[in-house]
Amino acid sequence: MDTIKPSNQSSVLIVDEMHLSLLPMLEKIGYFPDYRPEIKRQEIIDILGDYKGMLIRSKTKVDEGLLKNASNLKFIGRAGAGLDLIDKxxxxxxxxxVFAANEGNRVAVAEHIIGMLLALMNNLLIADHQVREGKWLREENRGYEIFGKTVGIIGYGNNGSETAKRLAAFGCKILAYDKYKVEFSDGYATESTMQEIFDKADILSFHVPLTNETYQLANREFLNSFANNIYIANASRGEIVVLDALLEGLNTGKIRGACLDVLENEKLNQLTSVQKDTFEQLLKSDKVIFSPHVAGWTHESYIRINEILIDKIQAIFN
Structure with a gap:
């Protein structure tokens, strides 16, 4: 059966998997949603000129080649945080x-980081595994409290500020650094220099986008600049933390533990030999907790992201 081709004045091409609540939300504000999560790159190039908007998640890289026929396109929205996939x-x-739904998953990211830190610092994964094997080792699993720790937060946007709220509730002192903000101290975090974080932090959490400035930010020199031995949490972008440097820090004790929701190369079947060696050594460490880039991936955030996208579309065109 032939489908009716929508007018480019109201049609939106959705090229990645989204929560299906997005479709009636778009229709409610007068847009025709064309949901094609399995679409291939060449087909996007061929038909993009027929659409007013395009919505992506993580699968689709939007570059000059993809946009060469986008003569009628008025907006690109990303269902998630960060715009590093889009040639702005x-x-x-x-x-x-161009816009993203950065606000949509901030609660999910903050809760995920807290969960990972609690599990790591209290040996929960290790202890659970041991009990299942019939081992009852109490002293060996004595943990550390988050309470009273000084936390350095790099990047004080949606996710950074939401994480600060959660950690402040645990009785932490929060030092926040953001290169592109000034006078942002609030009831949860104190605006700080990077040097103050180097001098005082016990825990470090990254909340910055992937840019030329943040690529491999946490290298060997950076990690060795901390006065204290620290825990690290990264739920932003994997390329920010150099895993070889992280592994070295774990081996020397400079890094007490790491919570990694993201990796330099998340295609585990396509690791280089060097990346594979580093990753396998990290897998053997009981000082590292992994999750598969799901910090912002809750059932609630899946819908909330759609709501944010709709609000931004309305704000732009009203």
Whole structure:
């Protein structure tokens, strides 16, 4: 059966899997949603000129080649945090508005980081495994409290500030550094220099986008700049933390433990030989907890992200 081709004045191409609540939300504000999560790159290029908007998640890289036929496109929205998948310069040069739903998963990310830190610092995964094997080792699993620790937060946007709220409730002192903000101290965090974080932090959490400035930010020199031995949490982008440097820090004791929701290369079947060696050594460490890039991936955030996208579309075109 032939489908009726929508007018480019109201049609939105959805090229990644989204919560299906998005479709009636778009229709409610006057847009025709064309949901094609299995679409291939060449087909997007061929048909993109027929659409007013495009919504992506993580699968689709939006570059100059993808946008070459996007003569009628007015907006690109990302269902998630960060715009590193989108060539903003090319898009905005074509008059295309670009935005993400950064606010949509901030609660999920903050809770996930707290969960990982609690599990790591209290040996919960190790202890659970031991009990299942019939081992009842109490002293060996004596943990550390989050209470009273000084936490350095790098990046004080949606996720950074939400994480600060949660950690402040645990009785932590929060030092926040954000290169692009000033006078942002609040009831949860104190605006700080990077040097103050180097000098005082017990726990470090990254909340920055992937840019040329943040790529491999946490290298050997960076990690060795801390006065204290620290715990690290990264639920932002994997390329920010150099895993070889992290492994070295774990081996020397400079890094007391790491919570990694993201990796430098998340395609585990395509690791280079060097990456594979580092990853396998990290897998053997009981000082590391992994999750598969799901910090912002709750059932609630899946819907909330759609709501944020709709609000931004309405704000732009109303």
């Amino acid at each position: 310069v090319t898009a905005e040069g074509k008059g295309i508005r």
